[in-house]
Amino acid sequence: MIAATGVDESSLHYRGWRVVLACFLMAFFMFGFGLYGQGVYLAELQRAHGWPGSLVSAASTFSFLLTAILVIFTDDLLARIGLRSLILCGLAALGASTVLLALMQTPWQLYLAYALMSVGWTGMGTVVIATVLNSWFERRRGLALSLAFNGATCGGIVLVPLLLSLTGSIGFRAAMLVATILMVVLVLPVVVGFIGWPAENLRATGGRSGGAAAAPAHSRKTLLASAAFWTMVLPIAIALLAQMGFIIHQVTFLEPLIGRASAGLAVTIMAAMAVVGRLSLGLFVDRLDPRLACAASMTSQAAALFVLLQSTSPVVLLACCAVYGFSIGNMITFPPLIIQREIGSAAFAAAMGLGTSISGIVSAFGPGIVGLARSASGDYTMAFAMCVVLDLVAAGIVLWRPGVRAKLAAL
Structure with missing residues (x-):
């Protein structure tokens, strides 16, 4: 049951918007520390301990793969321990991870820190954010998701430069501890004060803390047999594979063409356009067919990459990165919208967890596949052309x- 039925979701007094704020902060710190910050850890841990880059990179891969496994069970955790408890466990795990990154002395502590980060992803990541907002919004669901997930991009834009600045002035250890304290001070009160299932959900489920997220265990088996599920998950996974491949190799491709400073500017422009794209889509997506909008976004990324390969003009290359960035953030906004329309609320958390796991595992191979294609051909033409084809197929x-319809009413 959607709590938003019969309420004015456009009113600033609607409690769901406070939930959006809490989810924004969760995404800000989760993606800031758990994704964008990993480049900072790689450099600083190598500098502090002399560890090879391969050791730290392997820990990152381990963390992403472990996260992909853990998120499958998000719906079970929501049903067993409740929404707020799961988020608080995630916050505690992420905080422990960042503190350990600051204080670690041995490689095994690195892997423990990254394992704790995976637990953080399970409690504060995409699946939980999408599930709780799905329960609070119906008519403005797309806008709510777009606003909340903009926290992920802002985490990269704000938190990473902040970490670098603090590291330069007070050192990496102190910088991580200060940033961790800041996270707890900002996130803990809004989670305790704002996060929860709507009252309608609790009444509809007899007061269970799991609310609408609770679903029988066999729902995952049913999802894997659903055509609606696969025609959403497979294209998103393919598009994210191409997207991850381009993002990781973007600077290496652009630097020989336009220089290091301009290549860095291209990354900034792309990240900024991701925020603009999410906000722009959020204003209209609730009136659009999410599958058509998703296909249009994938096609626009293919077109941007195609033009990118045809030009050496700095203006054109920067424009292509801007167009590409416009759709980057929306790739995690479309799945919950499609799931709600075609699969429904009963198995929403299960579908999000399983879909996020599949797309996460597939997209993790993107940078490696692009790198192999580049090594085999000697440049990025074949590699990025492959990404164009993948986007069009998706x-x-x-x-x-x-x-x-794969509506899982029986669940």
């Missing part, structure tokens, strides 16, 4: 609509 798959 756009075609997401437009295929199964003849039977």
Whole structure:
């Protein structure tokens, strides 16, 4: 049952917008520390301990793969311990992870820190944010998701430069401890004060803390047999594979063409346009067909990459990065919108967890595949052309609509 039915979701007094603020802060610190900050850890841990880059990079890969496994069970955790408890566990795990990163002395502590970070992703990541906002919003669901997930991009834009600045002035250890304290001070009160299931959800489920997220264990098996599920998950996974491949190799591709400073500017422009893209889509997406909008986003990324390969003009290259960035953030906004429309609330958390796991595992291979293609051909032409094809294939798959709705009412 959607709590937003019969309420004015556009009113600033609606409690759901306070939940959006809490989710924004969760995404800000989770993505800031758990994704964008990993480049900082790589450099600083190598400098402080002399550890090879391969050791730290392997820990990152371990963390992403462990996260992909843990998020599958998000719906079970929500049903067993409740929403607020899961988020607080995630916050505690992420805080412990960042403190350990600051204080560690041996490689095994590095892997422990990254394992704790995976627990943080389970409690504060995409699946939980999408699930709680799905329960609070119906008519403005797309805008709520867009605003909350903008916290992820802002985490990269704000938190990483802050860490670098603090590291330069007070050192990496103190910088991580200060940033961790800041996270707890900002996130803990809003989680305790704002986060929870809507009252309608609790009444509909007899007061269980799991609310609408609770679903029988066999729902995952049913999802894997659902055409609606696969025509959403597979194209998103393919598009994210291409996206991750381009993002990781973007600077290496652009630097010989336009120089280091301009390549860095291209990254900044792309990140800023990701925020603009999320906000712009959020204003209209609730009136759009999410599959059509998703296909259009994938096609726009393919077009941007295609033009990127045809030009050496700095203006054109920066413009292509801007167009590409416009759709980057929306790739994690579309899945919950499609799931709610075609699969429904009963198995929402299960579908988000399983879908996020599949797309996370597939997209993790993006940087490696692009790197191999570049090594085999000697430049990025074949590698990025492959990304163009992948985006177009993904756009075609997401437009295929199964003849039977996969609404899992039986669950």
